[in-house]
Amino acid sequence: MIALLARDLKLSVRAGGGALIGVLFFMTVVAVIPFGVGPDLNLLSRIGPAILWIGALLASLLGLDRLFQAEREDGSLDLLLMQETPLVLTVFVKCVAHWIATGLPLVIASPLLGLFMNMDEVAIGATALTLLAGTPAITFIGAAGAGIAVALPRGGLLVSILVLPLAIPVLIFGVSAVYAAIEDPAPFLPPFLILIALNLFFAVIGPLAAAAALRLSSD
Amino acid sequence: MRLVAEGLSATRGEDLIFRDIAFEIAGGEALVVKGPNGSGKSTLLRVLAGLLPARSGSAKLLAAPHAAERLSEAAHYLGHRNAMKRELTVEENLSFWKTFLGDMAGGAGVPVEEAVEAVGLGGIAHLPFGYLSAGQQRRMAMAKLLVAWRPVWILDEPTAALDAAAEDMFAGLVTAHLARGGIAIAATHQPLGLEGVQELRMTGFAGVAEEVW
Numbered sequence: 505m506i507a508l509l510a511r512d513l514k515l516s517v518r519a520g521g522g523a524l525i526g527v528l529f530f531m532t533v534v535a536v537i538p539f540g541v542g543p544d545l546n547l548l549s550r551i552g553p554a555i556l557w558i559g560a561l562l563a564s565l566l567g568l569d570r571l572f573q574a575e576r577e578d579g580s581l582d583l584l585l586m587q588e589t590p591l592v593l594t595v596f597v598k599c600v601a602h603w604i605a606t607g608l609p610l611v612i613a614s615p616l617l618g619l620f621m622n623m624d625e626v627a628i629g630a631t632a633l634t635l636l637a638g639t640p641a642i643t644f645i646g647a648a649g650a651g652i653a654v655a656l657p658r659g660g661l662l663v664s665i666l667v668l669p670l671a672i673p674v675l676i677f678g679v680s681a682v683y684a685a686i687e688d689p690a691p692f693l694p695p696f697l698i699l700i701a702l703n704l705f706f707a708v709i710g711p712l713a714a715a716a717a718l719r720l721s722s723d
Numbered sequence: 724m725r726l727v728a729e730g731l732s733a734t735r736g737e738d739l740i741f742r743d744i745a746f747e748i749a750g751g752e753a754l755v756v757k758g759p760n761g762s763g764k765s766t767l768l769r770v771l772a773g774l775l776p777a778r779s780g781s782a783k784l785l786a787a788p789h790a791a792e793r794l795s796e797a798a799h800y801l802g803h804r805n806a807m808k809r810e811l812t813v814e815e816n817l818s819f820w821k822t823f824l825g826d827m828a829g830g831a832g833v834p835v836e837e838a839v840e841a842v843g844l845g846g847i848a849h850l851p852f853g854y855l856s857a858g859q860q861r862r863m864a865m866a867k868l869l870v871a872w873r874p875v876w877i878l879d880e881p882t883a884a885l886d887a888a889a890e891d892m893f894a895g896l897v898t899a900h901l902a903r904g905g906i907a908i909a910a911t912h913q914p915l916g917l918e919g920v921q922e923l924r925m926t927g928f929a930g931v932a933e934e935v936w
Contacts (some may be wrong), residue, residue, distance in 0.1 A: 507822035511811070579804025582774055586795040587824065719779035722774045 507599050522567050525544060527609040528564035532619040545622045552621030553682035554632050560610045560635055561642060561675055565667060567606050568686035569653060569660040571598060572718060576654050591715040599647045599711060607639040614689035629686035634699060638678040641703040644710030645670045653718030674702055724750040724787045726906050730780035733763070733770050735851030738784060740766045746923055751918055753897065753907040758925030764910035767925065768879050771908065787874065797827055798875040813839065813863050816852055821870040830874035830903060831874030834922040838869040843892055857884045865893060876900060876907040891916060
């Protein structure tokens with residue numbers, strides 16, 4: 505399993521791996537917002553956490569369709585399916601590798617982009633923390649979509665559409681936790697704990713659903 | 724160790740591809756599946772590898788030195804695609820599969836360098852897999868069979884894109900595998916140069932045309 509993790513991480517930084525595509529997209533989206541919204545600093549800092557979260561959500565969806573499709577195209581998926589190792593575990597490890605390669609850079613880039621949005625240090629810290637807790641859930645949900653669309657050419661958009669409704673709760677609780685941290689009366693912990701719960705929930709459901717979809721998709 | 728298949732039939736969509744396939748192979752024996760294009764050779768092999776559900780019947784590995792729940796766990800599958808990553812070097816590819824697949828009880832895989840030597844391509848294992856020619860890629864995919872021990876080899880057109888020398892080399896690999904008590908099932912048009920193999924002739928859909936499905 506460590507071998508699979510290492511291989512996927514290696515692949516993600518080699519040519520065509522696309523580890524940086526997500527973070528570049530994230531930066532592009534967030535960087536153009538101040539130009540579109542205009543130089544109203546108060547407005548920017550108010551919408552900043554939401555913009556960062558939306559950008560991160562879309563950026564995480566971007567590379568998900570390749571999660572199993574690349575494996576299928578070169579025949580590796582057949583071999584992964586045949587093994588004694590439970591497929592759920594294989595899928596889980598692939599998700600973790602995918603998150604380290606594409607989700608973690610988003611978390612790391614978010615403080616920098618927070619400065620673009622005129623956010624203060626508490627808001628920046630809270631956004632990075634909630635992204636850290638929330639983006640794995642998006643990857644796990646996305647794995648299920650990627651498993652369903654694995655046999656479809658150009659399934660990329662389909663994966664995003666399939667996955668988006670399930671990712672909405674993550675977005676809602678992520679953003680509300682950040683706002684709770686900035687604005688005094690609302691407590692930070694309850695939405696943050698729900699976010700972590702969603703993460704754990706999808707860490708179980710996502711790989712299970714993806715494994716079932718992959719088993720059915722083989723032809 | 725025996726591989727026993729009974730009453731296997733498979734469908735693709737609504738179409739019956741083959742039915743009532745039965746054979747028995749003992750350790751050290753090979754089965755060559757022959758037949759015209761579209762007669763269901765690949766489908767049969769994918770059913771055996773557990774990648775397609777069988778409509779009826781079953782294939783089991785009996786009296787094996789280890790308890791494999793499914794046949795697929797005890798098998799190597801070499802399909803049309805090589806299951807190697809173009810971006811990684813040959814060495815990275817092979818050592819990944821060696822670690823990931825692991826050895827089954829009753830045998831041990833050879834080290835990566837030795838496997839590369841065995842397919843006659845020593846010295847180019849440091850190259851990215853995508854740089855190799857089609858024939859070299861195929862040979863490296865065969866090296867994958869050697870790095871992890873599996874008693875059953877399921878080979879779909881293994882020698883496509885290979886020159887005559889490589890076909891001999893591959894026949895040697897299969898013979899060595901059989902000598903270790905392994906089982907090989909190969910679908911092929913070319914003679915594999917193996918001695919004393921069973922043959923299974925697929926007639927294709929024409930043979931079962933009377934069956935109203």
